[in-house]
Amino acid sequence: MKKKNIFIYLMASSLLLSGAVMTSCESMIEEKPFDFIVPExxxxxxxxxxxxxxxxxxxxxxxxxxxxxxxxxxxxxxxxxxxxxxxxxxxxxxxxxxxxxxxxxxxxxxxxxxxxxxxxxxxxxxxxxxxxxxxxxxxxxxxxxxxxxxxxxxxxxxxxxxxxxxxxxxxxxxxxxxxxxxxxxxxxxxxxxxxxxxxxxxxxxxxxxxxxxxxxxxxxxxxxxxxxxGSASMSTGEQITVKTGAPFVMQNVNGTMTKVYTEPVPTTFSKDQVAGYESFSSQEYYRLAYEVAGDVIGxxxxxxKLEDYDLIWSPSGKTCSEHLFGLQTKSGDELYGTLFSSHYCGRLNAAGNIDNSLTVGCRKHWYLLFEEKDYRVDKGVLHCWIRQNSDTSWGGGSYYPNFGKWQRMVEAKEPPFDNPKVTSGWRCDEAGSEQFFAFTTNIHNK
Structure with a gap:
């Protein structure tokens, strides 16, 4: 909502400081903007x-x-x-x-x-x-x-x-x-x-x-x-198969109810037409999408074009031709930075470890949709390897994801985890700045 800008005027104070005497009403009410820009x-x-x-x-x-x-x-x-x-x-x-x-x-x-x-x-x-x-x-x-x-x-x-x-x-x-x-x-x-x-x-x-x-x-x-x-207007009853399922089940393991993670399985659903989209022709709008997308590609x-995969995730690739629209942020800036990414990749504390701001990630089922050697997961996903706990007296933490080859790399101290004391993790382009996470390798799987 556009509002009238409110400006700061130095009137009475300027009189006191300068000892000047106003000689007319006009000079007394003269507006002198010191902040903001008005349309004029x-x-x-x-x-x-x-x-x-x-x-x-x-x-x-x-x-x-x-x-x-x-x-x-x-x-x-x-x-x-x-x-x-x-x-x-x-x-x-x-x-x-x-x-x-x-x-x-x-x-x-x-x-x-x-x-x-x-x-x-x-x-x-x-x-x-x-x-x-x-x-x-x-x-x-x-x-x-x-x-x-x-x-x-x-x-x-x-x-x-x-x-x-x-x-x-x-x-x-x-x-x-x-x-x-x-x-x-x-x-x-x-x-x-x-x-x-x-x-x-x-x-x-x-x-x-x-x-x-x-x-x-x-x-x-x-x-x-x-x-x-096209998707929302698709008729009720259309069959769609996706890989999904409950993320885990509770099982009795040696007398203790334990959380056991599951594998995603192909599951077929019957689609519901989304309310409000009944008047659209699904096939027609899919055709229009195909045509316009083809014009962009053509x-x-x-x-x-499809750029080199490593480039599109690097700071230098933020404005490459493959990116059509993206938020440009400035690290450490109160207005032009962003805290959103910190929930996914954490922030480095004074000790060089990730603090407790790392609270969000992709669940195991998502990772399991890809093969471990899939380049899109290796290079296109920011893997948060360790989270520094509030109690660091024992020198460890927990890493994520903690299964498959990612677990094996940490436990075997493979590059970049081959330094016995402190190692570097994957590159993080948080809020527009390139950073490297440093983690201790005294890992306890939590």
Whole structure:
């Protein structure tokens, strides 16, 4: 919600310090802003238009990812994520309806993003001295970000309110009715992305800035939107087979009830059609997804290819052509850093060990979906090898995952665990900075 900026004025204090005497009422009430920028201060130029778009991007950090609030509500509602009960709260059961500050961010953060995008669109459209291509790209980026936000909201909440203009412009702060799911897609998300994909710079255009969205970003999201509709509208009764099962069973082992982990097994389910998607043709939207994705792969929206697998997970690969859209973070920064990743990979304490912030990981069933030699698991997954316990007097800890070849590597002290005292773990790109974890190898399997 756009509010009037409040500025700090040095009036009375300046009088006391300087001994100056005001000679008129006008000088006494003169406003001297010392902080913030008001719309009138943004110049009518390409640079000014870009300032508006940057303000919209900034909402992603400021309203959602800051303090690790997002995307926790959605990421934790997953069959393959495991962790402490207290950390999952209502998220593990897909409850996004509030009552928790973390869950609220999904709703308030996305609507903040939408509102700022609406303001930016309105202000950019007023500009007269912005080059045509630059203005088109700036507006396209705003359209993409609005569609991205609505896509998250409609999947989490179903029918949702739609704001075509900012609340300042409409004056409609509350009581905005929810729009049916089908209309959210056909009247808002899909039109926005269709426009955006043809307005935003391709990654091969001179005006494109690495790290920003490009034409393929919008087209790629459109393909995902189509595929999501295709899946959700699939008729009730369709048979789907996936590998799953209870993660463990309790068995009596030598007179003690013991947790015994299970293997995933192929299980067939009958699909339910998702409420609100009944009017869509599943096959038609899968066809549309296939066509748009094919256009992206074929180069219609710029040059995008499968990069070297090691590159895409490295700091230098954050803006490579395979990545269509990603959050750029800054390590150690209060606003532009992110605490979200620390739950998965922990943080290094003064002793060089991972502290107790490591509380989330993929459960064993997920690992067992891959062969141990699968390159995607070896190089594409951050393995948190050890967690430092609060009581470190005995010099050990616990490592994760603690089975299969990962367990064998630690116990045999294979590289990178071959130093008898301190060794280095896998590289971690946390909050945009490359770090190496150092662990003691006096391991106790807990």
């Amino acid at each position: 201060d943004v110049e009518d130029s390409d640079n000014g238009a870009d300032m508006w778009v940057t303000g919209v991007y900034n909402t992603i950090h400021e309203a959602m990812f800051r303090y690790g609030s997002f995307p926790r509500p959605l990421d934790y509602d997953c069959d393959y994520i495991s962790g402490a009960v207290w950390q999952f709260s209502q998220f593990g059961s897909g409850n996004f309806q509030g009552g928790d500050g973390q869950a609220d961010v999904l709703w308030t953060g996305m609507y903040s993003l939408i509102n700022r995008a609406n303001i930016a669109v309105s202000e950019i459209n007023k500009m007269q001295n912005v080059s045509e291509e630059f203005k088109k790209n700036a507006l396209g980026e705003c359209y993409f970000l609005k569609a991205w936000a609505y896509f998250y909201l409609v999947r989490a909440y179903g029918a949702i309110p739609i704001y075509s203009v900012s609340v300042n412009e409409s004056g409609q702060y509350t009581n905005n009715p929810r729009i049916p799911i089908a209309q959210v897609y056909t009247e808002t998300i899909i039109p926005l992305l269709k426009d955006a994909k043809d307005m935003i710079y391709k990654n091969t255009d001179n005006g494109f800035k690495p790290g920003r969205v490009c034409a393929a970003t919008a087209a790629g999201l459109l393909a995902k939107v189509y595929a999501t509709i 180069g219609e929206y710029g040059t995008h």
